Amino acid sequence: MRFFLILLIMLTLNMTGLALAGDTPARAKGMEENATVVIAGDRIVGAPLVATFEMGDYKVPEGMYASINIDVEKKPEGKKPEIQTGYPQSRLLFSAPGTYELRFRLNQISKSSCGGVDSLLLLEKTEVLEILPAGGGQ
Known part of the structure; x- marks a missing residue:
């Protein structure tokens, strides 16, 4: 017993x-329910676009950090767009007109003192952007 x-x-x-x-x-x-990415700026060749990651009331906890990945899933022939990732804002610059499909991912990263790394996906979103030629013509 x-x-x-x-x-x-x-x-x-x-x-x-x-x-x-x-x-x-x-x-x-x-994934964070209120998370979104907002893309602002003129969608023309040579004009910078700013992708802002908005998290509502959620804040990345102290001791952790945000990691941004922006993958070009589809693009017209030619060079890939220039992408400078950052949190809460990333910068995009397109050198060719056409339709682009971008996948945005925001992860929360934590590291222990023993070298382990933990990643938590907060946002994953695919955006299709139509970039016009400089001067706005088709």
Whole structure:
């Protein structure tokens, strides 16, 4: 009977520990519900566009940082756009007119002192941009 009671206590403690470890606020939320990316500027060749990552009330916790990835999924023939990633704003510059499909990803990164890295996806969004030739003509 004593063995059964000890086993029951150990199982209860183990299950409680698992629930607590997996239920941190960021992990429970997954991608941030109010997160979005807003692209501002003239959508013409040579004009800079600014992509601003808006997170509503959410703030990246102290000791962690934001990592931005912007992937060019589709583009017209020619050179890829110049992309300078940053948080909360990234800069985009297009040198050729056409339709571009960009995938924006915002991750929250944390590092332990032991060298481990943890990444939490806060936002992933694909945007299609129509870039016009300089001078606005087609």
